[in-house]
Amino acid sequence: MISELSASFGLMLGLEPFLYILIGTVSGIVIGAIPGLNGAMLVALTLPLTYGWDPLHAIAILVGQYVGSISGGLVSATLLNIPGSPSSMMTTLDAAPMARKGRPLRALQLGIIASFVGGVVSWVALVFLSPPLAKIALKFGPHEYFALVLAALMLISSLSEGSMLKALISACIGMIVALPGLDTITAQPRMTFGFSQMMAGFNLLAVLLGIFAVTQLLSDAGRDLRKAERVRLDVKESFISLADVARQGVNLLRSSLIGTWIGILPGVGGSVGSIVSYVTAKNMSRKPEEFGQGCDEGVVASEAANNATVGGALIPMITMGIPGSIIDVILIAALTLHNIRPGPLLFQNNAEIVYGFMSTMMIANILMLVVMLFGIRLLAKLIDVPSKYLVPVLLVLCVVGAFAVNNRVFDVWVMFAFGVLGLFFRWLKLPVAPFVIGFILTPIAETNFRTALILSRNDLLDFLTRPVTAVLLAVSVVVLFLPLFRKRRPA
Amino acid sequence: MNTRSREGLLALACLLIAALVYWSADQIPVSLMAKISAGLVPKMIAVSLALVTCLHLIMTFKSVPEAEDEDSQGAMKMDVTESESEGFSVWRVLFSSMLLGLFILCLEQGWLGFWLSACLFTALGIVLLSEISVRSLVLATMISLLSVSLTVLLFTRVFTVILP
Amino acid sequence: MFRKPLMAALTASLMLFNASAVSAADYPSKPIKVIVPNGAGGSTDIVSRLVAQAYTSELGTELAIVNMGGGGTSIGAMEAAGSNADGYTLLSTHEAFLTSSALGVNTMGPSSVRPIAQVAKEVIVLAVQKGSDMTSLDDFYAAAKKGHTGDSLNIGISPGAANHFFSLSVLSAIDHDVTFVPTGGGASTLKALMGGTINAGTFAVSESIEAIRSGDVVPVALFNDERHPDLPDTPTASESGYDINVGLHYVWYAPVETPDDVVSILAEAMTRTVSDDAFEKSLVERSITPAMMTGSELEEALGSRYAQVEELAIKYVVGQ
Numbered sequence: 001m002i003s004e005l006s007a008s009f010g011l012m013l014g015l016e017p018f019l020y021i022l023i024g025t026v027s028g029i030v031i032g033a034i035p036g037l038n039g040a041m042l043v044a045l046t047l048p049l050t051y052g053w054d055p056l057h058a059i060a061i062l063v064g065q066y067v068g069s070i071s072g073g074l075v076s077a078t079l080l081n082i083p084g085s086p087s088s089m090m091t092t093l094d095a096a097p098m099a100r101k102g103r104p105l106r107a108l109q110l111g112i113i114a115s116f117v118g119g120v121v122s123w124v125a126l127v128f129l130s131p132p133l134a135k136i137a138l139k140f141g142p143h144e145y146f147a148l149v150l151a152a153l154m155l156i157s158s159l160s161e162g163s164m165l166k167a168l169i170s171a172c173i174g175m176i177v178a179l180p181g182l183d184t185i186t187a188q189p190r191m192t193f194g195f196s197q198m199m200a201g202f203n204l205l206a207v208l209l210g211i212f213a214v215t216q217l218l219s220d221a222g223r224d225l226r227k228a229e230r231v232r233l234d235v236k237e238s239f240i241s242l243a244d245v246a247r248q249g250v251n252l253l254r255s256s257l258i259g260t261w262i263g264i265l266p267g268v269g270g271s272v273g274s275i276v277s278y279v280t281a282k283n284m285s286r287k288p289e290e291f292g293q294g295c296d297e298g299v300v301a302s303e304a305a306n307n308a309t310v311g312g313a314l315i316p317m318i319t320m321g322i323p324g325s326i327i328d329v330i331l332i333a334a335l336t337l338h339n340i341r342p343g344p345l346l347f348q349n350n351a352e353i354v355y356g357f358m359s360t361m362m363i364a365n366i367l368m369l370v371v372m373l374f375g376i377r378l379l380a381k382l383i384d385v386p387s388k389y390l391v392p393v394l395l396v397l398c399v400v401g402a403f404a405v406n407n408r409v410f411d412v413w414v415m416f417a418f419g420v421l422g423l424f425f426r427w428l429k430l431p432v433a434p435f436v437i438g439f440i441l442t443p444i445a446e447t448n449f450r451t452a453l454i455l456s457r458n459d460l461l462d463f464l465t466r467p468v469t470a471v472l473l474a475v476s477v478v479v480l481f482l483p484l485f486r487k488r489r490p491a
Numbered sequence: 492m493n494t495r496s497r498e499g500l501l502a503l504a505c506l507l508i509a510a511l512v513y514w515s516a517d518q519i520p521v522s523l524m525a526k527i528s529a530g531l532v533p534k535m536i537a538v539s540l541a542l543v544t545c546l547h548l549i550m551t552f553k554s555v556p557e558a559e560d561e562d563s564q565g566a567m568k569m570d571v572t573e574s575e576s577e578g579f580s581v582w583r584v585l586f587s588s589m590l591l592g593l594f595i596l597c598l599e600q601g602w603l604g605f606w607l608s609a610c611l612f613t614a615l616g617i618v619l620l621s622e623i624s625v626r627s628l629v630l631a632t633m634i635s636l637l638s639v640s641l642t643v644l645l646f647t648r649v650f651t652v653i654l655p
Numbered sequence: 656m657f658r659k660p661l662m663a664a665l666t667a668s669l670m671l672f673n674a675s676a677v678s679a680a681d682y683p684s685k686p687i688k689v690i691v692p693n694g695a696g697g698s699t700d701i702v703s704r705l706v707a708q709a710y711t712s713e714l715g716t717e718l719a720i721v722n723m724g725g726g727g728t729s730i731g732a733m734e735a736a737g738s739n740a741d742g743y744t745l746l747s748t749h750e751a752f753l754t755s756s757a758l759g760v761n762t763m764g765p766s767s768v769r770p771i772a773q774v775a776k777e778v779i780v781l782a783v784q785k786g787s788d789m790t791s792l793d794d795f796y797a798a799a800k801k802g803h804t805g806d807s808l809n810i811g812i813s814p815g816a817a818n819h820f821f822s823l824s825v826l827s828a829i830d831h832d833v834t835f836v837p838t839g840g841g842a843s844t845l846k847a848l849m850g851g852t853i854n855a856g857t858f859a860v861s862e863s864i865e866a867i868r869s870g871d872v873v874p875v876a877l878f879n880d881e882r883h884p885d886l887p888d889t890p891t892a893s894e895s896g897y898d899i900n901v902g903l904h905y906v907w908y909a910p911v912e913t914p915d916d917v918v919s920i921l922a923e924a925m926t927r928t929v930s931d932d933a934f935e936k937s938l939v940e941r942s943i944t945p946a947m948m949t950g951s952e953l954e955e956a957l958g959s960r961y962a963q964v965e966e967l968a969i970k971y972v973v974g975q
Binding site for chain 1: 500501508512515516524525528529530532533536539543544547550579580584587588591595598599609613614617619620621630634635638639642646649650653654655
């Protein structure tokens with residue numbers, strides 16, 4: 001196995017494959033960093049271009065884009081307070097305040113290093129533990145999914161800054177936004193109010209683009225551009241010390257492991273990985289009150305986890321042909337188009353493809369680290385573009401991005417509406433994070449809850465008699481009441 | 492507008508939303524597919540929203556204004572520096588939003604085509620955000636032409652997206 | 656609320672205008688938009704892209720695949736049905752179009768479009784867990800029948816989608832008592848079957864063949880008029896004495912007002928595309944069966960498929 005893997009490394013480091021990985025990684029970082037455009041879109045749009053290529057070249061560019069785009073989102077999250085892609089949404093919570101406090105370089109460096117570590121940890125899992133992990137993931141049924149997501153939903157309350165009630169209101173509104181559309185259990189239209197366009201509900205990406213990017217850009221437009229303080233990137237700011245990174249050791253490892261595991265579970269996704277790891281980091285931290293104010297731990301937790309989902313999501317894909325994430329669906333399509341059959345026999349029939357995935361992911365990770373650490377200087381110039389130019393240009397890109405998700409203008413309207421809603425949220429001082437978490441997690445929780453009930457023949461007790469489910473539920477209850485105990489005991 | 496009336500407005504909106512969600516969930520007919528109706532979870536969420544909102548309302552009106560400010564100090568500080576600092580203009584936000592809405596309307600109705608409407612939007616947007624002068628007008632035109640053309644090229648030539 | 660009729664009237668008048676203005680003499684003279692009402696990467700998307708690639712050279716114009724997923728294919732299908740009937744917007748879909756129309760989710764169903772050609776079909780296989788004691792269709796029916804012993808069977812479906820109706824068709828042979836579990840589309844239902852969450856499910860051969868070859872799931876019966884070349888040992892339902900024939904048929908449609916000569920140009924080019932040996936091979940390699948059909952024959956076939964879907968929908972899903 002080691003010899004095949006090193007042979008694959010040798011192959012992929014050849015001039016041509018390497019160039020494809022480089023192009024993929026850099027284009028991924030750039031597209032990931034631009035608000036409005038994201039990795040899933042880039043990979044989907046690149047797929048038709050790879051049609052006539054060598055399959056390994058296709059894998060090289062697509063996996064490069066996958067790794068690059070997940071990492072690139074960090075840049076705009078830090079510098080513009082807009083997550084460049086959905087999975088870097090939790091990164092904004094700490095990276096943006098850190099930048100505003102005058103330490104943008106530190107936020108970026110921490111995020112890049114965390115991304116790299118997350119990628120490496122999940123790569124190790126991918127290479128050495130794929131078969132056993134995939135087996136465990138198969139046993140994870142609707143009951144377990146529900147318990148896992150419920151644990152994350154419970155944690156919303158711990159995210160609140162200030163009024164917990166307002167956080168809950170925001171979360172409820174987020175949950176409501178997730179409801180319209182075709183019900184996944186009964187196939188009935190729900191809350192569509194007679195509009196056929198609402199059959200598909202509110203698109204996740206359109207809503208996130210609206211509430212993060214459009215809201216931020218519109219309120220940027222309101223700032224007096226002569227007086228407004230800008231984030232400045234001082235390249236001379238010292239490189240972060242090894243000690244700073246080492247202090248995050250436990251957090252890095254934990255977040256990477258969480259991200260890897262969430263990645264393995266099909267149908268959950270990178271943004272959930274960073275949500276779970278961020279709230280876990282906050283709840284386990286000795287200084288939870290620093291989260292959201294620009295602390296190292298928050299940036300690290302989110303970025304390590306979202307990059308770790310990449311390797312995790314590849315595990316069910318190479319072992320069973322089951323996509324672990326939306327991008328994996330497109331990777332599987334790429335294989336099918338090249339007449340390679342993804343499935344349990346992939347390793348047996350096309351070992352070179354599997355090793356190709358593994359070596360490409362590692363090479364792309366290293367390239368990402370190098371390109372991003374050295375690219376910071378370039379970024380410094382980029383954000384010197386005055387926002388009076390940046391705002392309209394980025395808004396156009398958001399419009400294009402929201403349209404390209406599903407080729408519908410309706411999604412663009414959704415983005416616009418949620419952009420305006422986001423302005424009201426700011427005015428009403430409602431926190432956005434609970435809204436987004438409620439919005440993302442509710443469909444997963446609801447579908448799995450109702451599926452689990454069908455499987456249990458409507459017996460609620462079944463949730464408590466399944467060991468894994470019961471443990472996860474117990475954890476979520478403990479987590480729910482943990483902050484209450486903390487408050488009593490002054491630190 | 493003071494804190495109390497703002498929170499009151501929030502509560503009113505939330506209660507309305509909750510009622511609407513509950514009502515529409517109640518309209519969903521029983522399906523042959525599952526014993527539990529598709530309306531159950533929406534109803535649960537609507538009731539939770541109503542409950543939380545009522546609690547919030549009570550807390551707001553019970554607390555002394557000063558105490559309340561202290562309570563949510565952390566969240567507010569940042570927002571204040573962000574949105575209510577000197578020179579923040581609600582009008583500019585409003586105009587930008589309207590401009591964006593107009594742009595999307597153009598796309599939906601296919602009035603001007605993507606290239607032209609995006610150029611116009613970018614140029615007008617830049618002009619709106621800068622002081623009017625010949626220099627800024629020229630710059631606005633150049634930047635909008637450049638950025639929109641690049642975007643269109645990327646999406647229609649490299650990728651095969653049909654823009655609206 | 657008054658928006659819908661207004662828009663409908665507008666599009667209707669537009670369509671009339673275009674239908675009269677279109678002349679087939681210089682068709683096609685610009686790129687054709689092909690709406691795929693599913694997200695990128697799924698089987699419909701892959702097959703549509705395979706077809707489009709070969710179709711382009713036969714038609715002599717570019718085809719742009721536009722993915723427009725959501726709402727059980729209703730969003731994309733309705734967009735296509737409401738487009739100008741000038742032959743420059745087409746729809747590439749399969750049974751999901753019929754099922755979403757029968758459920759009333761898609762309000763612009765088969766009457767709003769006209770078929771151009773059926774390209775290929777996916778043979779449907781009933782598969783059970785590894786180690787299951789159901790080894791034949793009769794075993795399966797015995798376990799699924801009303802009054803069976805033990806707990807009812809869990810059958811994985813995506814509610815309202817094609818695999819839901821395939822399972823219903825399979826079960827319509829008996830008076831059944833099973834539990835439908837909403838596991839989702841092909842890949843996620845396969846995962847549920849491999850993980851033991853469900854006992855059985857219906858799959859397209861192309862999506863399940865690798866899991867069958869590896870022994871992770873076991874095929875029981877095919878619902879086709881003949882055996883599948885990749886599964887020579889799996890009997891068809893008719894061999895066991897049940898006349899059930901269902902399949903996932905990839906069909907291309909145009910808006911209903913599209914002129915006859917435009918449709919016939921499209922259909923002829925498609926016939927040439929699909930009968931090409933290299934193209935046929937590319938389908939067969941992916942376990943998909945070429946199944947070319949056009950004209951009145953296709954309209955008839957679609958009519959009877961839709962009637963069957965509607966009947967099942969009324970009986971088991973929506974009620975009266």
